[in-house]
Amino acid sequence: MTWNNVPVTKRQVFLPDTKNGTSRTVPLSLKAATILGGLPRKDAGDPVFSYTGAACGRHGRRH
Numbered sequence: 138m139t140w141n142n143v144p145v146t147k148r149q150v151f152l153p154d155t156k157n158g159t160s161r162t163v164p165l166s167l168k169a170a171t172i173l174g175g176l177p178r179k180d181a182g183d184p185v186f187s188y189t190g191a192a193c194g195r196h197g198r199r200h
Contacts, residue, residue: 141181145174 142151148170153160165173176185 138185145170
C-alpha cells in the first residue's frame with residue numbers, strides 16, 4: 138500500500154490488488170485515519186509501511 142492510495146482526509150484507503158484479485162476502497166475508522174495521518178510521509182509512491190523479508194517470512198505467510 139502506497140501513500141497515493143491513502144487519502145486520509147477522506148478516511149478511506151484504496152486497495153488496488155486484493156487476495157481475490159479485485160480492487161476496492163475500504164473506509165477507515167477515525168482512529169485508523171488518525172494513526173495514518175500521524176505517520177511521516179515521503180513521496181506519494183512510497184510504501185505506507187516498511188518491512189523486511191525476514192519479518193514477512195516469520196509473520197506474513199499466507200496459507
